[in-house]
Structure formats: structure tokens, C-alpha cells
Amino acid sequence: MVQIKKTNADVTRYGDLIEDFEPAPLTDNSKVVLEKRYLLKDENDEVIETPNEMFIRVAKALAKPEKDYGVADNKIKQIENLFYQSMASLEFLPNSPTLMNAGTGAGTLSACFVLPLTDSMEGIMKAAHDAAMVQKFGGGTGFSLSEIRPTGTPIATTHGKACGPIAVLKHLSSVSTLVTQGGKRDGANMAVMDVHHPNILDFIECKTIEGQIHNFNISVGASDEFMEAVKNGTDYALYVKSNPADEKSERVEAGRLDARKVFEKIVHGAWLNGEPGMIFLDEVNRNSPVKHVGMITATNPCGEQPLLPNESCNLGSIDVAKFIKDSNGTVEIDWKKLSKTIRLTTRFLDNVIDANKYAIPEIEEMNLGTRKLGLGVMGFADLLVKLGVAYDSDKGIEIGRKIMAFFKEESDNESRDLAIERGPFPKWTGSEMEKRGEEPLRNACRLTVAPTGTISMIAGASSGIEPIFSLAYRKHNILEGETLFYVDQNFENICRYENIYSEDLMEYLSDGGSLLDRDDVPESVKNLFHTAADISPTSHVLMQSAFQESTDAGISKTINFPNEATIEDVENAYMLAWETKCKGITVYRSGSRQVEVLTSGHDTSNDKTRDDLNGESANDELDNILPEKSVNGYITPMDRPQELYGITSRVKTGRGNLYVTVNMAGEKPFEIFTTHGKAGGNDAAMAEAVSRVSSLCLRSGLDPKEIIEQLRGITDIPAWDEGNLVRSVPDALAMVLDKVVTNKSSNVISEATQKSMFNVTDNAQQPSMINVEEKKNINEDTISVTVAANAASIPNCPECAVGTLAFEEGCQKCYSCGYSKC
Template sequence: MSLGTETAAAARVVRLSNPAASASPASEPGYQVIRRNGSVSPFDASKITVALTKAFLAVEGSSAAASRRVHDVVAELTDQIVASLTRRADAGRTFHIEDIQDQAELALMRSEHHKVARAYVLYREDRARERAKAETKTKGKAATATPSLHMKTADGTLVPLDSKRLAAVVEEASAGLDGVSAEAILTEAQRNLYDGISVDELALAPILAARTLVETDPDYAKASARLLLDKLRREALSFVMGQPEQATQAEMAGRYAEYFRAYVQTGITNELLDPEIGRFDLARLAEALKPERDLQFDYLGLQTLYDRYFLHARGTRFELPQAFFMRVACGLALREIDREGKAIEFYNLLSSFDFMASTPTLFNAGTLRSQLSSCFLTTVADDLDGIFKAIKDNALLSKYAGGLGNDWTRVRGLGAHIKGTNGESQGVVPFLKVANDTAIAVNQGGKRKGAVCAYLETWHVDIEEFLDLRKNTGDDRRRTHDMNTANWVPDLFMQRVEEDGAWTLFSPDETPDLHDLTGKAFAERYAFYEARSARGEMRVTRQLRAVDLWRKMLTMLFETGHPWITFKDPCNLRSPQQHCGVVHSSNLCTEITLNTSNTEVAVCNLGSVNLVNHIADGKLDHEHLARTVTTAMRMLDNVLDVNFYTIPEARNSNLRHRPVGLGIMGFQDVLNILRLPYASDGAVAFADESMEAISYWAISGSVDLAAERGRYPSYEGSLWSKGILPLDSIKIVDEARGAPVDLDRGSRLDWDTLRQRVMTVGMRNSNTMAIAPTATISNICAVSQSIEPAYQNLYVKSNMSGDFTVVNAYLVRDLKSRGLWDEVMISDLKYFDGSLGQIDRVPDDLKALYATAFEIDSAWLIDAAARRQKWIDQSQSLNLYIANPSGKKLDTLYRHAWKRGLKTTYYLRSRSATHVEKSTLKGTDGKLNAVSASVPAAAPTNGHANGHANGHTNGHANGNGHAQVEAWGKACSIDDPDCEACQ
């Protein structure tokens, strides 16, 4: 068969809206296809099947065997195409014919049917040329009058489409954005207009048009957000005012105050807002609103707020951004004396993006059920009542949003004696399976899947089975595919690994005190039990080489993404609260280190400073930062008092110790602004400087609150009361290890004066700092996530709101200034997975500055984290990246983390070695290029790639146990929308 014959046969693929193609009924009722002439016809998925089948048979022949194979392949491809089209709920129920063709081409390329795909691409190009010729011939002739388009209102009435307003809205959205062309957005939007288009679809048309252009210039993300604002304004104003209304951004300057008062009453009437908000001086609050701050958003941030945060009733969002921020501010100011004054102060901090509260606070502040805390830590007792109470507590805590960290070390191991029945224990694993399934069943009030992390100490006799929990092989009854797991590693184990010594495993019912011991006390008692074991006096025990267990820990970490490596002794020895309890685990995201017991469930209350907003004249603005941190600490302290507690143990712990966790985001962006490559001494020094300043003002702010409101109840006896600040506590670890932690101890600020204030006045909060992942709130603020290095410079980010093209705006500006930003550069960035390293025409200084996560030696990430850790009284969510993992590299990396004194590490993220077949599709709303990527067989597949280690999102297991990446350039699974860690 000639190529020309192949092309002609494959041409049938494009005839997807031809009624003659199939008489089958439409498989997706309610969806419509816009043809190129603007007419509309029902969408019929069976036409895709028929067209694909004819194309395959034309290319591959029509033998019986080929026909059977083609039938199965086409069925799968059709399902993929239809799913890709219909999953985009925000795109309405109408598809342009070009969108369908794009998805067909994308599916063919992904599935590596290259002959059919090649023929299809060639045919599309030929048809485009033919249409262009036909249009040229009609020039000079009397043009057919363009039919006037109509819009269908909510009551079904057809009214003339207001093209002037559409143009005005697009023009307003493009104003002040140098890289944005209003004409380009309008041209793309008009392609998706048709006679009888609904009001919602008309509002979506320019939004989707601008989205497709983001890869050409990051400013289109702001234009998309402004266009989404127009849609939101129409929804919100119409709902709260009780009649159809709309307003441009300029008109809102005079309408926000009126809207805000109506919004509050609407929220109360619909039993969504706390009636106490209605008792504020609403006129004063309304006057303080800043409508112009609506223009700060990128599309990803605003769409995320629209989908998940803004209040809605009967399916309609009625909360505009500035009302949202004021609602949260009022919710945090409920107990203040000057409620309006403090609400306005909090509003200004939030709405300026200087600081952002955590997701549960944004969800629930000012509502009837104000559960504002982010994470909860529990310890599980060694009896059935205690175990199932812990599982019930997980369900209650998860219901109103919040990640869970459970310490399971006390539960006796496999084979241990059960006195009550004279039987043998099945160990901890069966109960972990129950906890896993509970997290899935209680899906955080229907908003997102429950998320939990189980911790186990390294000496527990079930540790090897614990390491296997996330494997996809073995007895599925002893697997927890949805639960995160983490090793709680004592220093003694690491010392045994260093010296290649023996390591003995015990059941905790025979060694109950090991659970609560740390440092030298743990080492001495552990040696005592080892001696008993050697004498045969222990019932359940086993000995192995420490190095062998360490290697298995690292192997499982690479293969399944779990368990994470966290260090028990630094968490406890540096804990300010070691006088009244023990840190038995960290939380879901490994940044919280708080005590737990039978009577106390630790609670973390989080928020993050946006570092980007605190850079002025090429350096850190300490005065601005001091103001931000001081107000942020007050807001976080207020959370403790207005919070809704689902179990008494959480309330007891929170009010007794009053811990908060102030973190940061935008670190990578600041390095770009300061021209500091992440892999540099300058970046490590800035990590030190910035965290020292935040630590200083966070502690100072807590002292100020103590002077005003009183010390936290358990202050006496704490490290704070002894004048031991986070920097000072490193010496405690030095002493316990018998060798100094390998860490720079330098400082810049006046710590002696602050130390005296802490001892004299006291602290309002037992803990003040923790660096959380911030994946969602950093999206809201349009800055880089937490302390993360850049994932890629051009990629598609996935979350519950869909897929979003992300372009490094700092890189684009640099490339533009050097005349290097063009279509070829965009294509190269796609081809090289967002990396500059292999693009020859990019100067070396830009390659170093914009090196991506897998191009940076993770030792630099550890060094920067260690310099931060010396200032932090809790910990930080530290992901590590490794492009080409090996046992030796992982061993070196994690030993380095321990020696630097880190308390915890988070995900290990690696990537596959193979990337093949990249297409050059556009117009797929963010799904830029198709890539098939082979993942090592050991990588987490699990139906979808829910293990977070291997850098792939939405992979699906195939027959070989490998995973297939669903779309090009996806931000890997740290952005998994089902993962609480990202929120």
C-alpha cells in the first residue's frame, strides 16, 4: 500500500461529524460538536470508532487477525478520546471539531501507532492547505453575509450575542499585560462560538482561548484569570442580588461594597456563614476591600479557588475573591477586642498574598463548622479498644479536612503472646489495612480523599513487613495501597549502619519503654534488651545486619515511594516540649514534630509567608518581613481559640501547648529574582538568612502575644523557659551522638536580647515554625511551591481543577531580553521536558540559574534544608530528587541528611530513563505534547500512580507491570489531586 493510499484511508478519521459515518445512537448525550462553519451537531462517539477502524484497516490491512486486533485497539483509543474530551467539565458540553481531531492525534501518538498517526497528521495538513486555497479564491467576490449569532439565556430565550461586550471584556483582561494579544484571544474564542450558545459557554469561550496561549507567554495565565473573574462576577452578583447582573472589573470598584453586604446576608441565610459575621460593622469592612487585588491571580490559582474554596449554594458560586479573603479574616478575628480593625489587618495580609493561611483555614474560617487545623498526630495503643479508637478518631478528624499521622510502634508484633486468649498476635499489618480502608471511606466531607501516614520505629519486629506495605505483589490483604508510610529511625540504628553492626528487632510488648526513650537513654536500654535477647530471654526477637535492613529501606523507598525516612532523635532532642512528652512520629507531610499520648492528639495549625513579596532592591526586606510574620503569628494563634475540635484529645493538646507552624513558599522564585542557582553556596546562604529572619520574628511575635495574652500553659520546664532556642538545641544532638552535627552555626541577628525576652516574658506558643508543602496555597498566590526546586520550566500541572500549562515567567523574561523566546524555544522546551540543559543556544548562566529539580544534586537541597533546620523548632517537608538512582547514591544521600542533622525527609522522586515519541499538538488546553514513558517495573502503578516517588502522574498499569504516563510534562505525583499532602 502506498503512502498516498494510507493517507487517503486515514483521512476518514477526520470525518467525525459526518452523519453518514454511522447510524449508531450518540454515546454521550447532551454533548455537541461545533463545525468549522459555526453550525452545531450532536456529538456521537461511535463516529470516532468507525473512522479510527477504517484508518487502521487501511494502513494495516483487513485480514481476520488484523480486524480482531484493530477492534480492541480502536475501542480503547475511543474510550481515551471521549474521556479526554468529557472530563473537562469547565469546557462545557460543546467541542470544536479541531479539538476532537487533536485528541485523536494525541491518542494515536500516545499509543505509538505511528504509521496511522503520521498519515493522519499529513492528511490534516493537506486539508488545511485546501481550505486556505478555497478561502483565497473567494477573495474579491461578494462575501456571504455572516449570520448573526444568538445567545440562549437561562430561561431558554434567544437574544443577540453581544459581541461588543465580549471584545471589551477581552480588551480589559489584556490591559497592562505586555505579552498578551487581545486580538489573538478573540480570534481563538470566536472559533468556539455558535448560534444558540449558552450564557455559560459564551463566558467560557475566551477563558479557554486564553488558556491555549499560555505556552507562548505566561501573561496569558493572568488574562485567563481575569476572564474567569468576569464569569464569576456574573454568577455571584446575580445570585446575591436576586436578578441577572454582570459587571466589568472597572465597574466593580463602585459595586464591591454593595455586593459584600448582600453576600454576607446570603451566606447567613443559606446557613453557610457564621451569623456572627453579620454582626461586624459591614460598612467598615466593605470600605476596606481592594477590588484591584482581584487582578493578582493567575488562572491556576483563581480556578482552584472557584472550584474548591468559594462558597456556593445550589451549584452557584456567590463568593468573590475579596469577599473570600474578608470572610477568612473575620473568621480569625472573632475573639479580638477590635474585631473590625484586626479583620482588616488580616484581610490586607491575605489579599496582598504576603501570607496565606492553610487550606482548612481557607475552607472553613467564618463558616458554621470552623475546623481550621491542617494535620493531626496520634499514637495507637496496644489493645483492641485503643486500636479501634484510633481508627475511629482518624475518621472523625478526617471528616472536616486534615491529614493524619499515626504512630503504630506500640502495637505488638507478629507472633507476640496475647495474654487474654493465650494466642499469638497477627502483628501490626492487619490493623494498618483497616486504617487504610477507613481513610478511603471517610473522604474529608466529600471534598477530597482522606490521607494518612503510618509511622513505625526501626526496631519493631514487623519492620520488614511494614516496608513491603506499598508493594504491588504479595498478599493484598497485607498491603496498604493508599496509605503513606514512614520509618521512625533512631540515631542508634544509623550509627550501627555506619559501623556495619548488628541490629536486633523486638516486639514492643516486651520492650515497652523503648517507645518513649531517645538519645543515650534509648541506646542504653536497647543494649539491655539485646543482651536479654542474646541470653534467650525474649519471646519474639530477630537479629540482622543493620546495613541489610538499611538497604531494604532504601530499596523499598525507591521502588514504592515508601516508607519515608524520618529521624526520631533530632525530632525529640531538639523539641521544646521534651519536658512533658515524646514526639512519636511526624505528620502526613513530615513537617510537624509534636508530642502525642493516650490523652493528647497533636494538632498543627499552619500558614506560609510568601517570600517573593518580601524581596526589595535585590535583597530580603527585613522590615516588611517582620510586619508580616508578627501579624501572621497572631492569626495562627487565633486559630487555636476559634477552632472546631472533633475529638477532646485534640482540643486538650492544642489549648495546653498552643503550637503553630509558620512556613514559607516561593523560595525558588526568589532565587530566580536574586540570580542564585539552587545548586550554589549563595542559595544555601539565602536559605540560612531568610529562615533566620522568619525564626527571629516568629519567636518575637509569640513573645509579644505572651505579654498580651499570657504564656501557653505547659511553658514551665520547656527549652524556651531555659533560654534554649532552636539554634541552641543543636548542641543537645551533638552530645547525644558523641560528635558534632556537621552544620554551620553562624547567625546574623541579635539573639541574645531575644533569648532574654523569651525567658522573662515567656512564649504564647510551644512551637512556632514548620515548612509545609503548600502545593495549593502557592497556586493561589502564583508562586513556587514551598522550598521546592523548579520541577520543569514548561509543563502541565494537574490538580482537582484540571490540567494547567505552567511556564517559568522569570525564564521567559530572560529569554526575551536575549532574543531567544520563540516557537523554536517552546518546541525545544517541550522536547527536553522543560529543561534547558540540552538546548545549545541557551547561555550557560541561564542553564545554571534555571536548572530543574532532576538536574540539581540533591545534596544541595539537603544543605539548604540543614541551614533552615537550625532555626526551626519543628521540621520541613523536604522532597529529594534523583535522576538516575542507584543504591550507592541513595545511601550517600540519606546518610548525608542524617549527618547534617535533618529531622525528616519527605518523598524521594525519581524519573524514568526513557522518553519516546513526542508530538507537537496545540489546542489541547494544556495537554501540550504526548509522551510515552516507560517506568521501571518496580515503580508504583497501583491502578493509578498513587505512589509519589517516581515522578509520574495518572499512570496506568499495563500487562508488563509498567506504567504509562498519561500526558506530556505532567507535574509528578506530588501534585496528585487525591493527595492531602499537596493541599
């Protein structure tokens, strides 16, 4: 029996309060993000608290649970001040819901949840209801589809047939959309299916058409049996319950599939648009401390938190780059200071569980039962820069391994001390740890490397354990014709020290250029500042694996690939992740999303057009382009070549200036992009929608004349432009496409950068990116552009429209305005 001391806590292990403490200064970006998303507002949407008042609010709310454990008032005040200083110094920040909701009496403090989904009408509708309640509170949800019986299975009670897991997934997706119609944006969701489910092929391909089931990430739950079969080139078993109506009935074999072919479909989907991800369920459950409670079959939306049904993520991250000291002229990690912060924030997160509000009683019961925490890391890439160590070096990976081992040691020690003060987590009884006679823990899990999204922007830190995504990026507005840059602070400092800082360099980097290609930058600087795009997928996986060794939950990390990466490259990364005992993997191949404005692509030498395919008698060539059974036999759009020439025209419409870019593949139009002179709003959204659908038609082999015929004549607010009547935005797009198709712009041969087309205002005197000699060869309203493989190969932010998205931590993030979506 564990002895619980209901006495005053020993707070000396957290260190002393700092006298004359001053909050850390906030960057301009931090202030924008805080005002937009975190600080309390009145009924008129006016901000009514400062960032410092937010930290005070959160600290007070999270110190209150101390009273329930018999801590004296003076100690509670001391703990409150320690909590405050840890946040106001930006050394630690809890997840967004805690910052937003703590002390307000509204919303949850947890970021995400896994909900049960059982194979009955009642179970499915219960899951939909619970998801709606959780998302109403602002949380994301994860589900396992593995228990849902296969499509077409007879149902004894109704004499009908089962709709299957994909139909259930679409239902849950529609519920998520419904809940957020009056809110800010769709909730985040994750669906996981066991690779042994008979509908696994349908699941793998359920998001082949981008935009379907758009508010769910999907991952395949892979077993060691399956991965070994992949490795050995053999088949593997599919299973169903012997009695689908009885969840406790045994599993029986229902067929077999070629493991290699299934794996290839998974990898092809990930190569195509980043999905599905993969979760290694045997590795997850091998390390689960609560196997006696149940087996884990699903994760939260970003995949880093494998959870039992009705468990939640209670997350927070420490900016390790702020734990640096100078020791006799040598920069090193301040382990003593870091130890105190790890211990303090473990206590903070344990208090979150007690202070939390729960959407449904089942979630409250499970969270109080296992008391799982997710303390993690941000600023790791910044730390390595300060230590002078390259991210993708052996030393960099070893530092990551050492840091997380230290986090584990200190958080475990704190959880043991909390178990003495407060008691172990209630479901400790019956656990393997108890049976082995180990010291009790307060929390079933202590560590997670979760997405830091906007909290890393508030802290001025690099994201999680990710490398630096970009060394420079544009601010999302332009003042007096000058573009403003945000530059990584460490990089700027070193550039100024080395006397290599220039506006030209910053502009080049913000346009997607690689530092490695610059002759004016010393090799030492190039080697230190490897960005995500410069780092090999193997190094990405090995870093994730190094952190995973000491992390009892999972790691949120994106394995970045260049656009020209092959399917085999992605396959190798998936196998390496399994072999190095990662719990999951998420990949992103640059330019692979259809929503991207500019992408770089693969080697075009083997590309085939629809005409090429029509002349071939064998079906295997078609299979190389169209995935087997792809989306019920529908056409899949052609992949984008590595480099395309385009023509951009300005057209005056009744809705303002419209810039239409038509990129060509040989002699044929391949894709269309539109940009309004005034970005944002419904007009820009409608123009983008028309251009996306038109691009999809062109990439699917439709005659452009068919598109022109459908769009010409649509009337909104007519306007005259150079003697031509432009009836609407769709009409304008059709006019430009018609001009291209009929070779009216064949004399346009000059090259310019795409950037000048996508950062414009209504002012006709915008500075030109083209020199005087080039202008002589350009007609009045069109220019030809070359879209380089390394230029701006990531999509624009859907919120601010000008900032570009960073794909990291399994999420999308805009460094310009603070937008984040997982």
C-alpha cells in the first residue's frame, strides 16, 4: 500500500523565485499571434488582457488544485509564482487550450482526445455525439475504425448489410464539419485502421482525391507481422470477428493479401499527398504502461499521442534553447536549471488534469484514472545552433538522444515524488510495473514530443524537435513598396557577425532558395544552418528515433522529402522508422499537395500523357499512372513536371484586378492560378476555386476548349478592359486561357520570377522584378515565367494568403500570421 503524505509540498526541488523578475520580451509575431488567438476579448472582440495578465491568469488557475492536496496557502502562492515565471520567461508553455481557457471557466484544457468507436448503431452514434461535444469544447479527436465490420457483412438483427468503415468515417467527418460551421475552422481528427482489416485497401485510398474527408488525417495501424511479411515478400492474414455482434468474440482469418502490394499502396499514397501515415501498433503497445486496461489502437490527430479510448492529451513544451550557459568560454547546456524546470512543469501538467473541464463523464473518468502527461521539447534546432552543432550530424542526433533521456529521468523522478505526495494514478493497481515491484508513479506517461505550432511562435523558438524550416520568410503585408522579412534570429546574428547579411540574401531565402547554393556564404555557416529541405529523410528518421528511445508516448515530426523524391525513397523511410523503433511516421514530399500554388516535381523524362496511354495496348503501363482500383476507377490527375513555363495576364474585372497564370506543359496548358489584387475574402476564394477545378480538368486531360466553353459568358459585374467586355472572374479566366490556346501570346518569351505576380496590390506603379532590357520583349499585359524547382515549392497560407506554409510536426504552420492546422 502506498503511503500518501497529505502535508505541505517540498517545493525546494523547483528552485527559487527570481527576485525583480521581468517577463521575456515578445517578438512582433508573438504579439500578433497572442492578440489574434489567445488573449481574452470582450463582446466587441476587443482584447481585454495583456500577455503578462494571461500568464498570471493561467498560473493562478493551475495552482488552485494544490489546495485539494493539503498544501499550505503560502506554498500555493509560491508554486503559483513559479508557474508564472516559467511561462512569462517563455521557458515553458502549455498547449493552446490551457493558455486560452485556464481561469475562464470555459472550454477544455486538453488539446485532443481518442474516442471509442464500437461496431453497433449505438456505438457509432455515441462516437459521433461525443466527437461533437469534444469539438464544441475545442478539442481534436482520434478514432480506430478497426472494430467496424467490413462492408457488406450481413447484419442479423436487420437482415441488411453493413455499410462498412469508410461510410462511418464519412459520417464522422460530416459531424465534424457541422460542429464547426459557426466556429473558426474544422476540427482536427485522426482515423486509424488496422492493416489486418478486410477493408484496408479501401481505407488507404479513401483520400486519394484531395479534399475528400478533408478534416481527417488517416493512418494505417501496422503490426510486426505485416512489416515482416513486407520485408520477406510474403502474404499476411486479414481478420474478422467470428461473431461481429459480440465484441469479445475471437478473431478468425478472412483472407490474405500480398503484404508487399499493400505496403506499396500505403507508400504511394504518402508519396502522392502525405497520407496515409503509419502507426506501428505493436511497438506502441509493447511500451504501454496500462496494457491491463486495454490495447491502444488509435492516436490523437497528429499521431504523437497513442491513447486508450476516452484518454486525452495534456501537453506542454520546454524551450531547451533557453537553457544554455557559458562555462569558462564554452557554451553548454545548463542541466541543473533544466532539471528544475522539468520537475516544475511535470507538476504543472499533473494539476491540469485536476483543473480541467471534460466534455463527457467517460473522458473525465479515464483521465483521472491514468493521469497521462505530455511534457515535451521545442527550440531543439535553436539549441544545436547555439552549441555550434549541425542538426543532421552524428553529434546532433546524440545530443537529441541525451536530452530526451534527461527529460525521462527528471520527469520520472518528479512523478514518483508526486505519487508519494498525492498517490499513484488509480489504474496503477494491476499494472506490470506494480507486479514488478517498481516505485509507484503519479502519471502513467510523462513525455510526448507534441506539435508546438503557435506556442513555439510565442516563445520565439524553433518547432519541437524539427530542424529550422526556413531561415527567412516574408511578413504578410507590404509597406510603402518595401517587403519586410522575418529572419531566424541566430542566423541573422551570425550573418551580421560574418558581414554577409544582405537584403538580397534574405529575399533569396524567403523565395525558397537554399543557403547551400550561395557562393557568398562561408561553408561553416552553410553546414550549421541546414534547413528541413537540406536534410536527408534518413537523418530526419534517425533524429525521431533518437528522441523516441526515452519518450513513453510518441513523437510529432514530419519527414521532409524533396519533390523529386521517388516512391522508393518514401518506402525506405517507412521501413527505417519501423526498424529503429519509432512509433509512427508522417512524411511530406514538397509540392505534393494539389492546393499548392507552385510545386517542384519529378524527372519528366518518363512522363506519359493521356494520348500516350491511348496508344498502348498493355494495362500495366496504365497501372503505373492510375492506382489499382483508384477511387472507383476515376481518372487520377497527371503528376506535375519539374519545371513549367507560364504566362501571367492582368485582367480588369468588376471585382478588381485579376492576375491569371497559365503554366504550360509543352504546347498544352497544364494548370491555372489566379490572384486578386486584393487578397483574401470571398472574391479571392471563388477565383481560387475556379482555377483549382480548371487545373484539375487540365491535368486530367480535358480539352481546354471545353473549360473555356463552360466559363465564357458567366456574368457578375461586367467591366471593360482594353476594349474587351469582361463579364466576371470566371469569364476573365476563360479569356486568358483562350488567348493561350489560340497562340495569341506566342511572342511572349521573356522570363521573370513568379514572385512579382503574387505580391501585388491594386496600385499600377508596383515595382517591377524585370529589368529594362527584358521589358522590351514583353507585350503590354502578359509575361512569361519560369517556375524553378527550388522556388516557393510550398503553398500559401489559407488565412493570410501571402505567407507560405511550413510542413512540420505533422502539421501546417504559417510563420507569417500564426495560422496552424494539424
